[in-house]
Amino acid sequence: MSEPAKRKLRVATTSLAGCFGCHMSFLDIDEHLFELIELIEFDRSPLTDIKEVGECDLGIIEGGLCNAENVHILREFRARCRKLVAIGACAVNGGLPAQRNHLKLTEILEEVYHTSPGIAQGLIPNDPELPLPLNKVHPLHEVVKIDWFIPGCPPSGEAIWKALTDIVAGRDPQLGFGLLRYD
Amino acid sequence: MSPTFTLDGKEVPFREGQTIIQAAHAAGQWIPHLCYHPEFKPHGSCKLCTVTVNGRHMASCTTQAAAGQVVESDTEALNGERRTLLQMLFVEGNHFCPSCEKSGDCKLQATAYDLGMMTPHFDHFYPCRPVDASHPEILLDFNRCILCSLCVRASRDVDGKSVFALSGRGIGTKLVVNAASGRLADTDVAMDDKAIAVCPVGVILKKRRGFAVPIGERTYDKAPISATEE
Ligand code: SF4
Ligand code: SF4
Numbered sequence: 001m002s003e004p005a006k007r008k009l010r011v012a013t014t015s016l017a018g019c020f021g022c023h024m025s026f027l028d029i030d031e032h033l034f035e036l037i038e039l040i041e042f043d044r045s046p047l048t049d050i051k052e053v054g055e056c057d058l059g060i061i062e063g064g065l066c067n068a069e070n071v072h073i074l075r076e077f078r079a080r081c082r083k084l085v086a087i088g089a090c091a092v093n094g095g096l097p098a099q100r101n102h103l104k105l106t107e108i109l110e111e112v113y114h115t116s117p118g119i120a121q122g123l124i125p126n127d128p129e130l131p132l133p134l135n136k137v138h139p140l141h142e143v144v145k146i147d148w149f150i151p152g153c154p155p156s157g158e159a160i161w162k163a164l165t166d167i168v169a170g171r172d173p174q175l176g177f178g179l180l181r182y183d
Numbered sequence: 184m185s186p187t188f189t190l191d192g193k194e195v196p197f198r199e200g201q202t203i204i205q206a207a208h209a210a211g212q213w214i215p216h217l218c219y220h221p222e223f224k225p226h227g228s229c230k231l232c233t234v235t236v237n238g239r240h241m242a243s244c245t246t247q248a249a250a251g252q253v254v255e256s257d258t259e260a261l262n263g264e265r266r267t268l269l270q271m272l273f274v275e276g277n278h279f280c281p282s283c284e285k286s287g288d289c290k291l292q293a294t295a296y297d298l299g300m301m302t303p304h305f306d307h308f309y310p311c312r313p314v315d316a317s318h319p320e321i322l323l324d325f326n327r328c329i330l331c332s333l334c335v336r337a338s339r340d341v342d343g344k345s346v347f348a349l350s351g352r353g354i355g356t357k358l359v360v361n362a363a364s365g366r367l368a369d370t371d372v373a374m375d376d377k378a379i380a381v382c383p384v385g386v387i388l389k390k391r392r393g394f395a396v397p398i399g400e401r402t403y404d405k406a407p408i409s410a411t412e413e
C-alpha cells in the first residue's frame with residue numbers, strides 16, 4: 001500500500017487596517033516560495049482573489065481593526081481557521097493607525113473633511129456601503145484569540161520564513177536575535 | 184579571598200556592600216534590568232532584575248550580596264515573569280517602535296527582544312499623554328516613559344538641579360518637570376546635563392537628531408543587550 005500523499009496546509013491571508021507591507025514582505029521570501037508552495041495551498045488571500053474564507057488550517061492576518069468590516073472578517077477567519085497568526089506591528093499592537101487613539105473620532109473626521117486647509121465645504125463620507133470606523137483602533141488579540149504573533153513593521157522575509165517553517169513543522173514560532181524586531 | 188554566592192550554579196565573588204546585580208555584572212553574568220544603572224543609587228521599581236535568593240523573589244539591584252546565597256536568574260520561570268512585566272510596560276504607554284527615534288538604541292525594546300517577547304499580550308491602555316516640545320533643543324515624549332526615575336536621579340545627584348520628578352501614585356504616576364508652567368523650556372535644563380543622556384527609552388530626545396543612524400548600525404542591531412552591556 002502506498003503512503004497517502006501528505007496533505008498541504010490550507011492557508012488564508014488578509015490585510016485589515018494594514019498597508020499590505022507585510023504581504024509584500026511575505027513575497028520577499030523569494031525562492032522559498034517554491035518550497036512553501038509544496039507545503040501549503042492558498043484559500044482566500046489577496047494572492048488568489050478568493051473572496052470568502054473557507055475551512056483552513058491557518059489564517060495569517062495583517063493589520064489591526066479600524067472599522068466594523070475589519071472585525072467581521074477577523075471573526076470569520078477565527079471561525080474557519082484552526083490557527084491564527086497576527087503578522088506585523090499593526091496586527092500586534094495597532095501600529096500606525098492606532099496613533100489616532102488619543103484623539104476623538106469626531107474631531108479627526110471634522111479636521112480631515114471640514115477644517116483642514118484646502119478643503120472647501122467638504123462632507124464627511126456617509127455612503128452606507130462604507131464600513132463604520134471604530135472609536136479606537138485595536139490589535140487583533142483584543143477581539144479574538146490569536147495563536148501566534150510575528151511582530152515587525154514589516155517583519156523581514158527571513159523572519160516570516162522562519163515563523164512559517166516553525167508552524168509547518170508543528171512548532172511554536174520563535175524569532176531569535178536579528179529576526180525579532182518591532183520596527 | 185573574596186566571599187562568593189552562586190548565580191545559576193556559577194560562583195560569583197563580591198565585595199562587601201555590593202548588590203547582587205553589581206557583583207553579577209562585574210563577573211560577566213548578565214541580569215536583565217531597566218531602572219538600574221551602575222552610576223546611580225538603585226531605585227528598585229521596575230522589578231525586571233528580580234532573581235530568587237535562596238528561593239525567595241528579590242530585586243537584585245537592591246539586595247546586597249551575601250556569602251553562600253543561592254541565586255537563580257536565567258530560568259524559564261523568571262524570564263516568563265520578566266516578559267509579563269515588559270508586556271505591562273508596553274501596553275501602559277504608547278510604544279510605536281517604527282516611528283520612535285530611539286528604536287534600535289532602546290533598552291526596553293532590546294530587553295524585550297532578548298527575552299523573546301512576541302506580543303504585548305494585554306489590552307492596550309492607549310493613554311493620552313501630550314508631548315512637551317516647548318524647549319528649542321529637547322523634546323519630551325511622555326508616551327514612552329517607563330517611570331524608571333533615571334532622569335530624576337541623574338538631574339538631582341549628578342547635575343544638582345532636580346529638573347525632573349515623578350509625581351502621583353500607582354497608575355496615576357507621571358513624570359513632571361520643575362517649572363510652574365510645567366514646560367521644559369521654563370526649567371534650567373541644559374543640553375550637557377547627565378539627565379538628558381540617561382533615558383533608556385525614547386522620552387528625552389535631542390531635537391533634529393532622529394534616525395541619524397541607519398537601521399543595521401544602531402546599538403542593538405549589532406548585538407543583543409545581554410552581550411552589549413557589562
Ligand atoms: S521607547 Fe523603545 S519600546 Fe518604546 S516605542 Fe521607542 S523604541 Fe519602542
Ligand atoms: S523620562 Fe526616561 S529616564 Fe525619565 S523616568 Fe521616564 S523613562 Fe526613565
Ligand code: FES
Nearest residue numbers: 216219229230244
Ligand atoms: S533594575 Fe532592579 S528593580 Fe529595576
